[in-house]
Amino acid sequence: MEEDEEQKRRKKMGKYIAIMRERESNKRGSKRARKQVRVRAREREREKGxxxxxxxxxxxxxxxxxxxxxxxxxxxxxx
Structure with missing residues (x-):
């Protein structure tokens, strides 16, 4: 019975960690996106002269x- 509880706890923790990892990767993506937006804006300004x-x-x-x-x-x- 104790073994079963331990497995459940690990499973729960695994899900939690997976969610946190996903959130982190989303944050990283958005930072890259923001940088890209800035770069595009700069290029647009250059095109306008x-x-x-x-x-x-x-x-x-x-x-x-x-x-x-x-x-x-x-x-x-x-x-």
Missing amino acids: RCECKFRFIVLIRQRYSKQELQLQQQQRRG
Whole structure:
């Protein structure tokens, strides 16, 4: 009878561990996905002709945004 209890306990623990493992792998996946989203966003920006070099970036962006919006964006970048 004791052997049976031990087996049940192990089985329960095994299920629990499996669930935890699955959750961990999901977390890892989502992190990778977030990174991928960031990379895609950067590529999209490049296609639009906004480059990493700041001054050219500002000149190109000024054509699209008002002064207030620009200041807001710069504050968000610093913050």
